[in-house]
Amino acid sequence: MPDAETPTVAPLIELHDIVKRFTQGEITVEVLHGISLSIWAGEFVAIMGASGSGKTTLMNIIGCMDRPSAGRYLLAGRDVAELDADALAQLRRSTFGFIFQRYNLLSNATALENVEVPAIYAGLPAAARRERAKALLTRLGLGERLDYPPSRLSGGQQQRVSIARALMNGGRVILADEPTGALDTASGKEVMALLHELHREGHTVVVITHDPNVAREAQRIIRIQDGRIVEDSGPAPEAVEGRVPTLPLAEPPREGHAVLMLDVAASVRTALRALQANPLRTLLTLLGVMIGVGSVVAMLAFGNGARQKVLDQIQAMGTNLLVVRPGAPGVRYVGSTITTLVVADAEAIARLPNVEHVVPQSTSAVTVRAGNITYTTSLTATSPEYTLANAWPVAVGTFFTQTHVQGYAPVAVLGQTTAQALFGTANPIGRYVLINNTPLRIIGVLTPKGADMMGNDRDDMVFVPLTTGQARITGQTWLRFITVEVRDTALMAATQAAIEQLLLKRHRTLDFQVRNMTALLEQQAETQQTLTLLLGAVALISLVVGGIGVMNIMLVSVTERTREIGVRMAVGARAFHILLQFVTEALVVCTVGGLIGVAGGLIVIAVAAWLGTAVLITVPPILLAFTSALATGLVFGYLPAKRAASLDPVVALSTE
Structure with missing residues (x-):
């Protein structure tokens, strides 16, 4: 055998x-x-030692x-110390x-998926890696x-799957740590036969074992004791002289852009299986997110629905209206009726510029009888311009006219609800x-208007006509409010100021x-928008709480799957891959x-709408x-993912 110190081929x-x-x-x-220690390409080496001798630590290095x-440490002549974690x-x-x-x-994961894992991190396309994994498992008798x-x-079949995984990306150097330690005798012999077959094909095989029978099957035995090599039988002559056969296996997949990104389908599949475990x-984890998202959707729909309902009601009343009410602004009156507005005020306002219609109104609660039916409703005594303003x-019939007002005519117009209550x-x-x-006498019925x-x-x-109501029914001489319709909304502020000056003088x-209905519309829109945002914020808080639950579960998942993380790192996953x-x-x-x-x-929105609640569904919420x-x-999953990515592969693999 040539001198191991002066080989003709550089060690691997x-x-x-x-x-x-x-x-x-x-x-x-x-x-x-x-x-x-030097190991040449194509060698079959057994590193043998008792438990605690340092042989597994040596294999990890x-x-x-x-x-x-x-x-x-030089690998194929390159100093490994110069390489970063990704390299x-x-x-x-x-x-x-x-x-x-x-x-x-x-x-x-299935046997096929276990074998595919190294190729995922190498960037091999899904179809190609699947075919290669099938071929390897079929070759090892697991087709x-x-x-x-x-x-x-x-156990023997699982070890074959492990061997197929080791070969997935080529496996130029096979590192087997006690490969037969958990197997029965027959399965152990099958595994050793496979290792011999791989060696004959050109793989460098390094077996870590404490079993002398396993060690004797290697070409070269290195004994380690208490962290020192105490015996080395030396390399095989053909290894030193460079007579190692070329590997017949396919070239390892080239790394491309996919190395930086996991196979999305494989990642999602792994995630779904982790949920099923x-x-x-999983249900408790999903519950927080479900409640949070559902709350956001429902709360914003309710808020937008209420907002839109109020705005529709104001717009239905008209945005070109000014409403004059009795009572000083900001003063609360209790126990007495405010009688400061009179019909003469309405007549004076009607003579101002930019005033289209003036509608004085007097209201009171009344009991109405039609045949043997008695019904309590609200009476509005007003002018013919009421329907216009x-x-x-x-809907049916007609509204009273100025002639009816001047003649104190005993006529009435009903709202839809009152008409149905009295006459069906x-x-x-x-x-x-x-x-x-x-x-x-009933002369008309108005179209449906809805709630205010x-x-x-x-x-x-x-x-009823204003004169009829005041003289024949209520006896009131004052008004509850006056509605003023303006011609030009651009001059609404000036018209409002003119009315205020007129009434102050009178x-x-x-x-x-x-009150300016346009200003009221804007005020209500702002108020409802604030309410909607408040409801949305409350719902988002529940979503954040759900996110904290996700983070907790992911941290538990990292702890439970630490060994899996070590395995993924062992087969070539970068920290970025684990993070992702x-x-x-x-x-x-x-x-x-x-x-x-x-x-x-x-x-929830559909049920609420069916029950009559105002809702508004839009895509943005x-x-x-x-x-x-x-x-x-993304936010709450990052911390657990970062923790997983920072694990040391050796420590992760040794975790029980």
């Missing part, structure tokens, strides 16, 4: 005075004490899973294939168990009602108030919860709620 792996120390608190333990505390991950992905004693398969999860495979916990047309579906035109012992801003039914009303004191995987899982949780929440919110759910997943 060179270790020079490797030292490894572990620090726990203030205690530092040195596990490897100056290991120097060789496989770039761990870094030495001191010394120099080390690339080495593990493209050069090394790990076979573990405990298999370290992903429990919620009929591609879709079996690890729980349905025997614990249904109750309030944009309230007559019969036509009331020409029939009589009795109010305070005054018979009135206070929720009062405006159709529950009887209208009354000699400020005992009235003038767990962020994706958080986004999937929030996406599923968001979709269910949107559906739930729409159902739904998009806002769903986007907020995704943002919640």
Whole structure:
């Protein structure tokens, strides 16, 4: 055999005075004490030693899973110390294939998917990696168990899946840590036969074992004891002389842009399986997001509905109106009727510029009788311009005229609610009602108007000429308010000021108030907008609470899946890949919860609308709620994902 110190071929792996120390608190333990070792391409090496001798630590350093505390490690002539974490991950992905004693398969993935994992991080397209994984499993006798999860495979079959995974990206160097330790004798022999077959094909095989029988199957045995090499049988002559056969395997997949991004479908599939693993916990996690999103959708729909209802009511009254009411602004009157407005005030206002119509109104509660039916409603004594100023047309018959007013005519016009209460579906035109012992002939019925801003039914009303109401029915000489319709809304502020000056001159004191319906519209719009935003903020708070729940569950998931993270790093996942995987899982949780929440919110809205509640569904609130759910997943999923990505692969793999 040629002298190992002067080979004709450079070693693939060179270790020079490797030292490894572990620090726990203030205690530092040195596990490897100056290991120097060379392994040539194509060798079959067994590193043998008792438990605690440092052989697994040595394997982790060789496989770039761990870094030495001191010394120099050259891989194919390149100093590994010069490589950053991503470059080390690339080495593990493209050069090394790990076979573990405990298999370290992903429990919620099939055999085929377990084998595909290294190629995902190498950027191999889905179809290509699937075909390669099928070919490897078929070659290893598992062609009929591609879709079996690890729980349905025997120990020997799981180890074959592990071997196929090690070969997925080429596996130039196979690192097998006690590959037969958890197997029965027959399965152990099958695994060793596979390793011999891989060696014959050109793979460099390094087996870590404490079993002398396994070690004897290697070409070269290196004994390690207490962190030092105590025996090395030396490399095989063909390795030193460069007679290693070329690997017949396909070239490892080239890394492209996909290396920086996980396969989306694979990530989502992993996330959904993680959710299925614990249904109750998943439901509780989704519940917070569902309630938050549903609340945002429903609350904003209710707020927008209420806002739109109020605005419609104000607009239905007319935005070119000024309303004059008795009483000083800001003064609350209790126990007496304010009688400062009179008909003469309305007549004076009508003579002002830019005034189209002036509608004096006197209202009171009355009891109406029609035949044997008695009904309590509201009486409005007003002028013929009432329907014009309030944009309230007559449905049947006609409204009273100025002639009726001048003649104190005993006529009345009914609102829809009052007409139905007194006459049902019969036509009331020409029939009589009795109010305070005054018979009135029905000459018209107004179209439906609906409720006002206070929720009062405006159709529950009887209208009579102002003179008739004051002289024949109520005896009132004062007015409850005066409605003024202006011609040019651009001059509304000037008209309002003119009315205020006129009434102040007539009354000699400020005992009235003038309200601008346009200003009221803007004020109500602002108020309702504030209310809607408040409701939305409350709903968003519940979504944030749901996001905190997602973060807690993701932190638990990271703890439970620490070993899985180690496995993914061992097969070539970068820290970025792990970060992206767990962020994706958080986004999937929030996406599923968001979709269910949107559906739930729409159902609540539909039920509320069916019950008569004012709602307004628009696309922006739904998009806002769903986007907020995704943002919640991104924000609250980042911390657990960052924690997962920062794990040390060796520590993660050793976690129980």
